[in-house]
Amino acid sequence: MAKSLEVYDAIPESAMVIVAHPDDAEFMVAGTIARWAKAGSRIVYLLVTDGDKGTSDPNVRGEDLAALRRQEQEAASAIVGANAVEFLHYEDGMVIPSLELRKDIARVIRKHKPKAVVCQDPTRYYSGRGYINHPDHRAVAEAALGAIYPAARDRLTFPELLKEGLEPHKVQEVFIGFTEDEDLIVNVSDTIGLKAESLKAHKSQVGDWEPLDMLSEWAKGAAEGQDFSHGETFRYLKLDEL
Numbered sequence: 001m002a003k004s005l006e007v008y009d010a011i012p013e014s015a016m017v018i019v020a021h022p023d024d025a026e027f028m029v030a031g032t033i034a035r036w037a038k039a040g041s042r043i044v045y046l047l048v049t050d051g052d053k054g055t056s057d058p059n060v061r062g063e064d065l066a067a068l069r070r071q072e073q074e075a076a077s078a079i080v081g082a083n084a085v086e087f088l089h090y091e092d093g094m095v096i097p098s099l100e101l102r103k104d105i106a107r108v109i110r111k112h113k114p115k116a117v118v119c120q121d122p123t124r125y126y127s128g129r130g131y132i133n134h135p136d137h138r139a140v141a142e143a144a145l146g147a148i149y150p151a152a153r154d155r156l157t158f159p160e161l162l163k164e165g166l167e168p169h170k171v172q173e174v175f176i177g178f179t180e181d182e183d184l185i186v187n188v189s190d191t192i193g194l195k196a197e198s199l200k201a202h203k204s205q206v207g208d209w210e211p212l213d214m215l216s217e218w219a220k221g222a223a224e225g226q227d228f229s230h231g232e233t234f235r236y237l238k239l240d241e242l
């Protein structure tokens, strides 16, 4: 039975996508981001790692792969209309939800002041029979939520950020993607093609694979029972009252 999902039609004035690896955002949220960017939303991507472990080729060095994957991410983000891409350069596969990471994310939130944040699901360890969630996804998501509240918001948390000239900032909406706890859907019927194009920009990962069919299948499944064809789903938090 299809879950009852609230349809989210608004356009956040600004949004930050916080993910662990190059290509995470493209699988998870690129249709929504393309929709918002087309409507004028200011979009920043924050990548915690450079994806420097994403190869099975014994001749590829991690540092070379990192440089390539940063370029691919910048191209992918540009395709959906993002305004900026930031990297924290943590080591791929080694991320833990440390206070240092929470502070590093809070610093970027205070710098760009997004009204909305999209992040991964810190509670998802595995799904179905065949999927273990990458531990970096959980770690980055946990640090991202801790950065939104309380670290970016509260004046006395990480006072060194104030000394850097970064005033507190209150994020108002959080969209948690790739979750099994979804309660909200965004219509991406008009941007599913851009989503596929942005994923294809990660050539070191997808090669010549054409991802549109698979992404469309996911998005159609998500939108079952809606009056539109393709959707991306989220667990949604609205933090106005904090």
Ligand SMILES: [Zn+2]
Residues within 6 Å of the ligand: 020, 021, 024, 134, 137
């Ligand atoms: Zn990933």
